[in-house]
Amino acid sequence: MFDKENIIKELNFKAIRSSGSGGQHVNKVASKIELSFDLNASLVLSDLHKERLFKKLENRLTKDGLLILFCDESRSQHKNKTLAISRFLDLLEQALKVRKRRIPTKIPKSVIKKRLKSKKQLSDKKVNRRKPDWD
Numbered sequence: 001m002f003d004k005e006n007i008i009k010e011l012n013f014k015a016i017r018s019s020g021s022g023g024q025h026v027n028k029v030a031s032k033i034e035l036s037f038d039l040n041a042s043l044v045l046s047d048l049h050k051e052r053l054f055k056k057l058e059n060r061l062t063k064d065g066l067l068i069l070f071c072d073e074s075r076s077q078h079k080n081k082t083l084a085i086s087r088f089l090d091l092l093e094q095a096l097k098v099r100k101r102r103i104p105t106k107i108p109k110s111v112i113k114k115r116l117k118s119k120k121q122l123s124d125k126k127v128n129r130r131k132p133d134w135d
Contacts, residue, residue: 002096004089006044011088012036013081018072032072033080035088040065049096056095067091 015030039045039053039061054061061067069091071084 002049002092003044007042007089007092008085010037010042010044011085012038013084015077029075029077031075031077031080032070033077033084035069035071035081035084037067037088038065039067053092053095057091060091 012035014034014036016032016034017030018032039050039057042050045053054065057067067088069084069088071080071087073083074080
């Protein structure tokens with residue numbers, strides 16, 4: 001599909017201070033990771049892959065064609081970086097997966113007959129429950 005090692009080399013990382021409450025340590029350490037990937041400038045992906053990614057990830061891309069992911073789950077910058085990379089690769093694999101086209105099957109005649117027969121039986125049952133018409 002695509003070369004993971006080379007695509008990881010095209011990623012840009014930025015360390016940011018993590019948001020939210022915390023102790024004295026959280027205000028000094030930049031453990032949150034911002035991963036950015038320029039889809040237009042990628043040399044690893046083919047034009048077909050780029051087109052498919054633009055279509056599938058259009059709501060996640062910026063106007064310039066940048067894919068940006070954040071990760072601040074861990075206190076460790078290194079763990080956040082590996083988590084962001086794995087999420088990015090999973091996202092690419094899911095977007096590049098070609099869905100198999102479903103071919104609708106024809107309903108067999110026996111199934112249609114069975115359905116109509118059961119409808120007729122139910123109808124007859126309800127007709128027999130009615131009060132007789134003496135007119």
